Amino acid sequence: MVIESTSAVLLIEDHKDIAEMVTAYLENRGFEVDYAADGITGLHLAVSNSYDAIILDLMLPGMDGIEVCQKLRTEARRDTPVIMLTARDTLDDKITGLETGADDYLIKPFAIQELEARVRSIIRRHKGEISKEILTIGDLTVDTATLSVT
DSSP states (O other), X not given: OOOSSOOEEEEEOSOHHHHHHHHHHHHHTTOXXXXXXXXXXXXXXXXXXXXXXXXXXXXXXXXXXXXXXXXXXXXXXXXOOEEEEESOOSHHHHHHHHHHTOSEEEESSOOHHHHHHHHHHHHHHHHTOOOOXXXXXXXXXXXXXXXXXX
């Protein structure tokens, strides 16, 4: 599946090898990727730019992923979809991440193809893509692609 227009993703990850792998893979798949190695820089990029999705590590120097996500949601009032990508795998960690404002939670180690699928899915849901269908309700016909009614 190739994306039709470039989607911008912010990767906030302190492990350089993981960051390089994710960045190279997503760029090869048509994404535009910005990168931050710590929470403070990541938060600055997230509020200064417009992204279609954010991939956020939980354990970061400067400011952890939970605090970054909280500040994005409460102080910056950003609704950019966030996928937490972390080695922390307890149920409490997952619940905390999701309740803090993450939209998805993926545990390391992970398959890069699964991360890509989750990024595409979260962007699609956030943008509210409408299926291209014709609905017929009684005498009315609704084209969901053009939002026209006949």
